[in-house]
Amino acid sequence: MPFEITVEGPSPATLRLAGDLEKFSPTVGRVPPRHPLAPEKGRIVIVAPREDGLDPLLMEICGVVHRAKETLIPGAEFQMRVRNLAYSEPPSGSNQFLEPFRPIPSLTIQPWTSEHETPEDPRTIIIDPIHAFGTGKHPTTILCLRAMETLIRNSTHGPGLRVLDFGCGTGLLTIAAVKMGAQEAVGVEIDPPSAQAAKNNVALNRLSDSVRIREGSWERVSGRFDLIFANLVISALMKEGTRIPDFMARTGTVVVSGFGENQMGQIRGFFEGIGLDLSEVSLHQGWGAAVMRHNIP
């Protein structure tokens, strides 16, 4: 199981620290330590390929960082975080997430690296996935993007389309919605580092006027939306999903994902029980997504 270790700190210090940490991971030397939004800060990402040996590795890295604190810039603060990549998507520092790719034909995702600034192309999104789900590579995100493109293209709501992504991770779906023509998108995210990552990504794409990210859950949502996305693990979907109809416009649509194709019957039964009708189903690599609307007699 690979692990990702991130060290962030003041820029001049991280530049020198990267030299000391290069021996732990070849990617450290290839990617200059730079924070996407704060030029005064740097970020070093080390990928440890296996869990065994992780503790001694962390101790060694902590030792190097500690010495840097004493000698490079006395008093400099470094933040160190570790995440298990078995439960995450490919991180920005890994080889799997350095090249641009197209999750759907009309959209390019440019993973953030220090060489890539905000793209001019209106159909390119820059994503720094650090500490959040939503690189654009997971099948459930792809299912949501496919549904989004069709629903926005065929929308009868005109230019005022409002979109909510409940559980927005990196904020990718909110950014994509505005790029595809929505007037406004709101993302809510319960996990603080993910909410911060989403805010950073919105700023990287210069969309802070039309995309709002709120840390929290339903208590941070107000008003009704023409299009709602909820890509959540099935337990969370069936717990939080009961509130979805309260936030859908009368003619609104919801796209849910995050469940396996064999759980489609369960999802359908659950949402029919709270007044939503299934109008479309899509599958990709064993995962499912469902499009639903209010059951209006």
Ligand SMILES: C[S@@+](CC[C@H](N)C(=O)[O-])C[C@H]1O[C@@H](n2cnc3c(N)ncnc32)[C@H](O)[C@@H]1O
């Ligand atoms: C599978 S990710 C989806 C990310 C993104 N929407 C996408 O489709 O790629 C689900 C996200 O929902 C968040 N989440 C889970 N339960 C939540 C809740 N009750 N309220 C808000 N966010 C929640 C998780 O922290 C996670 O970032």
